[in-house]
Amino acid sequence: MQKAIFYILLLLVMVIWGLNVVAIKIVVEAFSPVMITSMRIFTAFLVVMPILYLRKDFCKLTKEEGFLIFVAAVTGIFGHHFFLSVGLTKTTASNAGLILGLVPLSTSLLAMLLLGDRITLFKFLGIICGITGVSFVVLAGDSQIGFISVGDFYIFLAVITQAVSFIFIKKATKTVQSRLVTGYMQFIGALLLFIVSIRLEPSGFSTLKEGSMTAWIVFLASAVLATGLGHLIYNKAIHHLGAGETAIFINLSPFFALLGSAFFLGENIMITQVFGFFFIVVGVLLGTGALEQKYQLHKMKQYEYAANKK
Structure with a gap:
C-alpha cells in the first residue's frame, strides 16, 4: 500500500516538474530572469528550512562534506538554474522540457567517466538513443535542419551542470541527510544567483514592480x-523505492512539459519533438540501467525456476 502511495506522489511530482518548465518560461519572461530565479530558489529554501528544523536535521559538517555540498550548489543550483532561466528566454518550453529529459542519462554517463561505473551494452545503446533524441529536438528546431539555437545550447548546459551536481550529491549524502544537503544547496545557490543578478541585471529590482498577479x-x-x-517528496521516494525505480518516473516529466507548453503557451508540438521524446525515453531507460536491472532480475528468476524444477 505504501508503495502505491509513493507511485501516486511521484506521478504528481512529475506532472508538477513538467509544468514547472512552462512556469519558469512565464516567470523569466515577466521579470529579469536571473534575479527572479534567485528569489524562486530562496523561497524554496524558506519552505524547506522549517521542515529541517522540526526534524532536527541540522548538524555540524566536516570540511569535506562542506566542500561537496558547495560544489553541488554551484553546479546544481547556481549553474543549472542560471542556464535554465536564461535559456528559456531564448527557446521554447517544449524544447527545454525534452532536453532536460537527458539529465538521468547524463548523470549515468558522468558516473561512468568519474566514478568508474561499468559501461555495458545497454548503457552504450542508451547513450546513442539519447544523442539521437536530442538531435531530433535541437537540430530540427523551427523546421530548419542543422539549426541549433543559443537557448537550446543553454538548456543543454543546464543538463550538464545538474548531472555534475548529482555526482557530488551522491558523495555528500553518504554521510549527510539528503534533506539537509538540499537545504544548504538552495541557500548557497540562491545567494550566488542574487550576487550575479545584481551585476548582470542592474534594473532587475524594477521589473519586480511590473509583474502581473498571474x-x-x-x-x-x-x-x-x-x-x-x-x-x-522525490528524495523521500528514493529512500523507500530505491534510486533506479524512482528515476524511471523522470521520463514522464518531458511528456507533461510538452503538453503544458502546447496547452498554456500555445506552442506547436512538431513530429521531430515526438521522435526526440521517444528516443530520449528509450535512451534514459537503457543508459541508466533501469531496463538492464529488470532484464537481469528476469533471468535470475528464470534460472531459479529452472533449478527448482530439477
Whole structure:
C-alpha cells in the first residue's frame, strides 16, 4: 500500500516538474530572469528550512562534506538554474522540457567517466538513443535542419551542470541527510544567483514592480510546489523505492512539459519533438540501467525456476 502511495506522489511530482518548465518560461519572461530565479530558489529554501528544523536535521559538517555540498550548489543550483532561466528566454518550453529529459542519462554517463561505473551494452545503446533524441529536438528546431539555437545550447548546459551536481550529491549524502544537503544547496545557490543578478541585471529590482498577479502566482507555485516540496517528496521516494525505480518516473516529466507548453503557451508540438521524446525515453531507460536491472532480475528468476524444477 505504501508503495502505491509513493507511485501516486511521484506521478504528481512529475506532472508538477513538467509544468514547472512552462512556469519558469512565464516567470523569466515577466521579470529579469536571473534575479527572479534567485528569489524562486530562496523561497524554496524558506519552505524547506522549517521542515529541517522540526526534524532536527541540522548538524555540524566536516570540511569535506562542506566542500561537496558547495560544489553541488554551484553546479546544481547556481549553474543549472542560471542556464535554465536564461535559456528559456531564448527557446521554447517544449524544447527545454525534452532536453532536460537527458539529465538521468547524463548523470549515468558522468558516473561512468568519474566514478568508474561499468559501461555495458545497454548503457552504450542508451547513450546513442539519447544523442539521437536530442538531435531530433535541437537540430530540427523551427523546421530548419542543422539549426541549433543559443537557448537550446543553454538548456543543454543546464543538463550538464545538474548531472555534475548529482555526482557530488551522491558523495555528500553518504554521510549527510539528503534533506539537509538540499537545504544548504538552495541557500548557497540562491545567494550566488542574487550576487550575479545584481551585476548582470542592474534594473532587475524594477521589473519586480511590473509583474502581473498571474506571474507572481506562477512564481509562488513554482518555488513552493516544484522546487521546494517536489524535491523533498522525490528524495523521500528514493529512500523507500530505491534510486533506479524512482528515476524511471523522470521520463514522464518531458511528456507533461510538452503538453503544458502546447496547452498554456500555445506552442506547436512538431513530429521531430515526438521522435526526440521517444528516443530520449528509450535512451534514459537503457543508459541508466533501469531496463538492464529488470532484464537481469528476469533471468535470475528464470534460472531459479529452472533449478527448482530439477
